[in-house]
Amino acid sequence: MAVKTMVESIRETLADEMARDGRVMVIGEDVGQLGGVFRATEGLQARFGADRVVDMPLAEGVIVGAGLGLAMSGMRPVVEIQFLGFGHQAFHQIGQQVARLRYRSAGRHSVPMVIRAPFGGGVRTPELHSDAFEAFYAHCPGLKVVAPSTAHDAKGLLNAALDTDDPVLYLEPLKGYRLQRDEVPEDRFTVPIGKAQVVREGTDVTIVAWSAAVQLALKAADELAADGISAHVLDLRSLVPLDVTGVADAVSATGRAVILHEAPLTGGFGAELAATIQQECFYDLLAPVHRITAPDTPYPLAGIEEAYVPDQARVVREVTALMEVAP
Amino acid sequence: MAVKTMVESIRETLADEMARDGRVMVIGEDVGQLGGVFRATEGLQARFGADRVVDMPLAEGVIVGAGLGLAMSGMRPVVEIQFLGFGHQAFHQIGQQVARLRYRSAGRHSVPMVIRAPFGGGVRTPELHSDAFEAFYAHCPGLKVVAPSTAHDAKGLLNAALDTDDPVLYLEPLKGYRLQRDEVPEDRFTVPIGKAQVVREGTDVTIVAWSAAVQLALKAADELAADGISAHVLDLRSLVPLDVTGVADAVSATGRAVILHEAPLTGGFGAELAATIQQECFYDLLAPVHRITAPDTPYPLAGIEEAYVPDQARVVREVTALMEVAP
Amino acid sequence: MTRFTPPHEAVEPFRLLDTAGELLGETQMSAAEILESFEWMLLTRTFDEKATSLQRQGRFGTFSSVRGQEASVVGAASALDPARDWIAPQYRELPAILRHGMPLENFALYFMGHPGGCVIPDHVRILPIQISLAAQLPQAVGVAWGLQRQRTDGVVATFVGDGASSEGDFHESLNLAGVAKAPVVFFLQNNGWAISTPRAKQTAARTFADRAAGYGIHGAYVDGNDLLAVNAVMTEAVERARAGDGPTLIESLTWRAGAHNTADDPTKYVTAADHEAWAGTDPVERVEAYLRSTGSLDDDGYEAIRHRCADEVDRALGVAQSTPAATSGALFDHVYAEPFARFDAQREAWRQMQEV
């Protein structure tokens, strides 16, 4: 097995899938000649042609909406939104059309479509490029939302997303694109959509995270271990479907839950998790479920983003404080 | 004091405010000659002129975006989105522009702007007209979100929304427009944004609701009282700012919390409430915070909407069941 | 200075039949085709009348009738081949989707709020009725592009209102269609109104067809109450699309003869002058006059058509009204191809609730 960065893993998986299935197309802004602003589609146009890897006019609504039409016609489009913040321009197509077409057509039209979008901060982008807007999409019935944290899962989840006839929003961490490197099997495999994974065993407190925040949780767990606190870390991997059992088991194992995300507190996906956890684990909880998130302010300019997004020191401090809460 | 329906209260408040302040304008689809599809702006154009009550081209993005420009120019626009479901088309303007302009301009531009939108079901509308999408907007830092449940509060909150220099999304219950009638003072008054209100005192369980669901909660509380269960009912009135103290006090008073909303479970605003409540009231809770919501499916066609939106029988049944949960 | 393009002068829509039903040019429609089209027109007029009266009795849901726009819709549809072409409708194009294979009872069920109304039979090439205005347009371009990529010769016809054409999706779709040379025809029905908003408040453009140039595609402006003219223009556009020569925007100038829908009260905004301007332009009467004057239709023939229409409407409404009410289980049908635990648990909870 080769070690790959996340972006390599995504790129190679796309290439493999395009080679395997002629119905797969990649469309988006600058995905062709340039290979995407993060090079996630580099080389695909040269290999598969400009009619399968298409530089689209700059309009997210029609990129998504035309993707939906392509899916209806029999293709399996992979649609890139250059940054999740620009998914707003396509929100009506994603939340109301893509998510609901199967329902609205009583099953006549399937939506085998993947919407890829980088999200989250940490790489000093301009305004509106770094927000973590996953909560919006998790509240759109009919849509599935996945957010891998490793190069391995990036491949497995992308394959699973391509296999299903449900539309999948596939979130890629800006920060993890090149930073995250791990072993990726050469052969095709899938990671099941809707299954969380314990990525570190622990006994005192459970940290639930997804995407880039998983790596942060793991680092914090190392530091906490040195302080004598044993953290259990759950990588959610899918937001919708939410692995309710997996989450409940992971939290019940320790009796304390910390949720970690980059989005603002109010209405973030952490709210859903906390609500679910307190429901499922009520009798096991030794302390309130604690959310570590950005504040209820817009993502700032890059100069102060480090103060905005949760960092390791904060995670360690707040987890430690939670351990001191009387049961 | 006269008894008024909610829609009368809104209409008359708009008229009073337009008479009082020449900067107030009303813009939206069909708000002029027709007076709005629900007659919320009836008579305003005849009284204040077609340049202050404006029938706009059919495009929610520019209705909101131009409203934002009007606000920058010195006006105080009241923008109508005909149904909240069509706010999706303006989501980029609302979530990223309206909500963030003050921040993005370091205070140079204020946004004294009210976005009115009917939402929720119960009146047999066509597809996409009845969804309760408030959770999306509650996750947009910079925006305030209010949802009155009475004709009285409709006036008080609309005045408060017009007074503040922050943008306010003002949600009107489709179902309550004509059904809900109550006493409204003639003189101008405001209901503070960000303050919940206890609308029924009780001792056994606290039901938290907003907009049309408040009336449902009250009716269920009557029925529950007959069964010997004393329900405390909190009308949230504002989603953002969330009255954390008001919610916590109301729940701690009984030790049991039920949240009631029309939107789907996953990622609904009930998630934020449950997460907040379990954090604030951890030691007082005798049972998990319970959410009564629509399922994680799209709002259906009218023929089965009654099975979708929570109804009185369901509220009574689930509250009763919650009373039986061992602490 | 000449470097500015001034707003255009007035222009007349293309026309083949005058309001009295006299032929002004040449038509490529055979008498049989015109008769068939006339029957579709009459069928939906019959349906509109019947459903409106049921609605007043509370036995049918709110719906938007096609009254006044029959020539526009049928003229467009008559240029399509249901075996290979697709329709992406707005919501006011009943005869087009019927002709394309949608059962009338499904349409009725839809507006009765029954989930059975969402059913589109397999092999019927239509997208669901679109409520979110203009959202069908990007999808139509996508389907067309996909058909082209798959080397079929199918064409997509998509309908959009004068009001809906103000949405951003309109622009994004026509622009992409132009670049992709997608085999799609944008059929814009300018019926004078978007609910209460008159066309003059919708845009300052001389015609909607003038927008075509901004996307490098063909544009046409046609009398939408003239079946033959609409068919001619649409046929040419479909042929061009099929030949790989790109999309067309057609503005069909018509008139919404009734209310926006059964919940609307047009007396609040439609003026007497408006009514006068459109008096005598009824599209059904115009074709009828033509058919009678050319000897293709006589009283007997007319009555036979009327009876067939009435029977079909009665049959379909009968089927719709005798369809058992849906259960709450239908909430969960077709949401996901692959449901999951939380979803299944909700379905089960709702099943139990229904048993209470």
Add this chain to the structure above:
Amino acid sequence: MTRFTPPHEAVEPFRLLDTAGELLGETQMSAAEILESFEWMLLTRTFDEKATSLQRQGRFGTFSSVRGQEASVVGAASALDPARDWIAPQYRELPAILRHGMPLENFALYFMGHPGGCVIPDHVRILPIQISLAAQLPQAVGVAWGLQRQRTDGVVATFVGDGASSEGDFHESLNLAGVAKAPVVFFLQNNGWAISTPRAKQTAARTFADRAAGYGIHGAYVDGNDLLAVNAVMTEAVERARAGDGPTLIESLTWRAGAHNTADDPTKYVTAADHEAWAGTDPVERVEAYLRSTGSLDDDGYEAIRHRCADEVDRALGVAQSTPAATSGALFDHVYAEPFARFDAQREAWRQMQEV
């Protein structure tokens, strides 16, 4: 058939200066005005060079230079009156916002990621730089409409790229502007690229200016590398708007001479042929040649301008770089006019965190 409007034949942009700097017509700009404009052009070119080199050293953030588009931006801005007109920028119009009163150090701070970069001095009539493409256009129409309603004679100029013009907001805004006759000028800079996407993939339209007719507004197509032509066209559009005669769409045909931004590598997609086509069209050189040929500029004058530019850039970058780093408290500034308990509690929590 004549009822179809065919896509147009090629057309030439309006031009007043040829590439050698020869005057082809008449200009209304005085020598002093041209000199002033030239200085704005040179100022930002100086800034672009300096900031790019700082960026390479890691001492400046990612930003998009205006290189190659100086005549386009300055020509447009030079027709505006900062005391009453407004600018709604995209992000590549540095000289326009400088001329309108924005301090250069604020612009620098913005791209250094410092929240001080968001500060717009009171009475400077600009909207924030727009990152969400085309989102400024509806707002520009709204401001213009509001100015008109308040009976001021201000005009709004808004900038938009060829790429951004594909967004739905473009359509919705031009359409509303037409209906409202709002005093707004849409200045579309067609610089050939949207990051790596060439203009030919952006639209099949002959020119972007052709879109004006679809909104019933005036359109113009101008050589964007010709300061005098741009100023002439823009002046006329601004006057028309000011007189209450409605909006204009101007397409300024120019060329992005460098990368999309300092993070971009244009060698991946810009071809040698592209470069060749635009060789010799540098807008700064063209004005310089004209100014020298008409005797308004000599070597000494040129050097004086260059020095002033270099000094101003050094000053501004100096101020920006010596501005103390922002603290986390800035996260909470200006989010709400009226903050509230949960918000204040977060602000306090962040304050305490910073003290840890």
